[in-house]
Amino acid sequence: MPAVQNVHVDSVLSNVAVEYRNRKFIADGVCPMVLVPKKSDKYFVYDKKDRFTPAKTDRGPKDSANEVDWNVSQAEYSCNDKALKSFLPDSVVANSDMPLRPRTKTTETVTDLILLDREIRVKNFATTAANFGAAYKITLSGTSQLSDYDNSDPIGVIDTGKSACFYEPNTMILSKPGYDVLKRHPQLLDFVKGGATSSAPAQVTIDVMKEIFGVEHIHIGAAKYNTANKKQAASFSYVWPKSIVLAYIDPNAELEGVSWSKSFVWKQMAAPQGYKVRTWRDEDRGGGGEVIEVETSIVEKAVCSDMAYLISEAFG
Template identity: 30%
Template sequence: MGRLSKLRIVDPVLTNLSIGYSNAEFIGQSLMPVVEVEKEGGKIPKFGKESFRLYKTERALRAKSNRMNPEDLGGVDVILDEHDLEYPIDYREDQESAFPLEQAAVQTTTEAIQLRREKMIADIAQSPANYAAGNKKQLSATEKFTAAGSDPVGVVEDGKEAIRMKIGRRPNTMVIGASAYKTLKAHPQLIEKIKYSMKGIVTVDLLKEIFEVENIAVGEAIFADDKDRFTDIWGANIVLAYVPLQRGSQQRTPYEPSYGYTLRKKGNPVVDTRVEDGKLEIVRNTDIFRPYLLGADAGYLITGING
């Protein structure tokens, strides 16, 4: 064990703070929830139609058992990435600060790593190249939701049906980019549908009823480039997906058919601290993960919402 390893101290309190921290603006886990794996590399199933198929299971008296006809199970080689950020605290800052700098360091590094994860998921989910021709829709000038006479409900219904015809289940998750959500809230078709509701404005809860999708999340997160130019992580797009919902306290596994998962090495994230040159306390946050699209047939991408 090296000298630095001996000097670093894993802090369980700060680690738990990092594990428990969540930014409501990060919604990537709605599409690719986190599941823990034992190793940083390996092979997991890539889900095809068989994983989602509904089978006849009833058996008549004295009849033979119903036998599945397994297809070749496809696999995906997975490799996880280490994500690591450290935050320096000068002893003088620590003495003068009116708030706990260690906690601020954990929150800052955790949010930065989570922002990176959100961007990774969004890039995968919003790339048309990741979908078959029947699982994506580029809206035309007359179909875009800013156009007069456009039909958001019909477009979403077509997407839901495309997924159902591929996997035998309707999508239960929808992710809407912030700018697309703004357009939907002002769309005459949706306003007409909710005009007798008590709220009188289009909300996420009302969209769940209109689109008949159980879980809807709006992607509000933004990122800044090296020139401090801010950009939406989630563009003017909609992603429909089938993602198995969490069953109480039961842990997810990567073997349950789903649109995708974020694979994380078990035991992460970890926060450790060390003292550098007697003047700086270094708070370091480490997480090991990578998001994977494992069931593209269970997804549908709608692009060009705003033209």
């Protein structure tokens, strides 16, 4: 283990890790980050009855105003440390030609794998039926699946899911294959057929789909991962399954804000955007070199479980 005085938090490489994002990853949009000062702690959960139960507001000339109250309960989070590192030999750096930047590329590669792990983790969190109450999920099958263009009713299915949530969802989450099926559905194409020609056929863009379904954000999971073991030939699949998630997600997530999901990130092991890069020398490997490590401490949680709806097996 390197001595503490030889470990350096590299602000330049931390900025690389923060700024570098695989654009196919959607985990940050599904489960936004909230920086917290402690690795584990409690946070308040407000009782929604207090703000939605009508109160008598009339007050007589000699009377006092009716008094109301509000209550909170507490929930806990506990961040989990996540880290990967890579060794960069001095010989590789010395023999590198421009525009190859070994330190930057190493940081980006390690960050990409940290982000891939988070993407898979958030996908599991967001699409596992056991994480949703009975009133907040449905499984489609047969002719009800949205890939059945003759019989399925995507607008009706989405409206049912939105109605089930306590806050109307502002976000739809689906896989790239699911989006490709949905954008060709006749029910949606009917909205854009006017003016279409053989040279300019009707297309359901993301913006059109937002308008049809009445959501502000659509996150399309296009990331892939290798499902094979390390010594086997690579076999790539999409991270996100053929499900749809509807959720209210606060775009400006904060500790006490209302949102279906949040990622609690411990400040000690994260730059402002969630990741930190540490470096140190290792003179015993390959004639000497630098170790580059990307780290964070994070946990994803559903903090308002009645604000999301899962549609499993949405596509055949």
